[in-house]
Amino acid sequence: LAKTTQPISMDSYEGQEVNITCSHNNIATNDYITWYQQFPSQGPRFIIQGYKTKVTNEVASLFIPADRKSSTLSLPRVSLSDTAVYYCMTNTGFQKLVFGTGTRLLVSP
Amino acid sequence: DVKVTQSSRYLVKRTGEKVFLECVQDMDHENMFWYRQDPGLGLRLIYFSYDVKMKEKGDIPEGYSVSREKKERFSLILESASTNQTSMYLCASSDRGPDNEQFFGPGTRLTVL
Numbered sequence: 001l002a003k004t005t006q007p008i009s010m011d012s013y014e015g016q017e018v019n020i021t022c023s024h025n026n027i028a029t030n031d032y033i034t035w036y037q038q039f040p041s042q043g044p045r046f047i048i049q050g051y052k053t054k055v056t057n058e059v060a061s062l063f064i065p066a067d068r069k070s071s072t073l074s075l076p077r078v079s080l081s082d083t084a085v086y087y088c089m090t091n092t093g094f095q096k097l098v099f100g101t102g103t104r105l106l107v108s109p
Numbered sequence: 110d111v112k113v114t115q116s117s118r119y120l121v122k123r124t125g126e127k128v129f130l131e132c133v134q135d136m137d138h139e140n141m142f143w144y145r146q147d148p149g150l151g152l153r154l155i156y157f158s159y160d161v162k163m164k165e166k167g168d169i170p171e172g173y174s175v176s177r178e179k180k181e182r183f184s185l186i187l188e189s190a191s192t193n194q195t196s197m198y199l200c201a202s203s204d205r206g207p208d209n210e211q212f213f214g215p216g217t218r219l220t221v222l
Binding site: 032034036041042043044045046049087091097099100101102 | 113142144149151152167210215
């Protein structure tokens, strides 16, 4: 059974770079890796998606090693507004949508 | 902007009641999903639909059913609510294909007494 694990929580300070790693040992060949951000009282919001190597967009980078058994979401220079829960997800088709349990990031001044 | 709306933000029901949770999306998306979110367990897929009148079971379909009569609307039904169905329910939609970005609604917090 596919399983996606990530740290329960992380603390950081404003201006620092934050790296959140997700482990997905049973990832399938066709799986993509997607990260979502969730604020209190809101639904998750898409951040970034990748298949291999590195992907970068205006808010984050996603690093995926060659074996694809893990992935790291990198948030450059976090601010207080980045305090949220971050979920990684792997999916091979609809019936293999597997979310991690979420990492609660707290950014302090 | 994509908008996914859910009929209620908070709902309180009694054990044994039939419960309907409604979800509407305005982006003409083919795919719609229902998840439940519980502390320490993340999001778990209950049912999904990739077309009108089509539905497929997710990881935890027991005790739930769904209905998709129109493309923009996806309903989750609890035939006989139980206390272990107290949870946050999230609806999402996405464009065709399983890898596409999902857009989530704000969630419905259901309490079953």
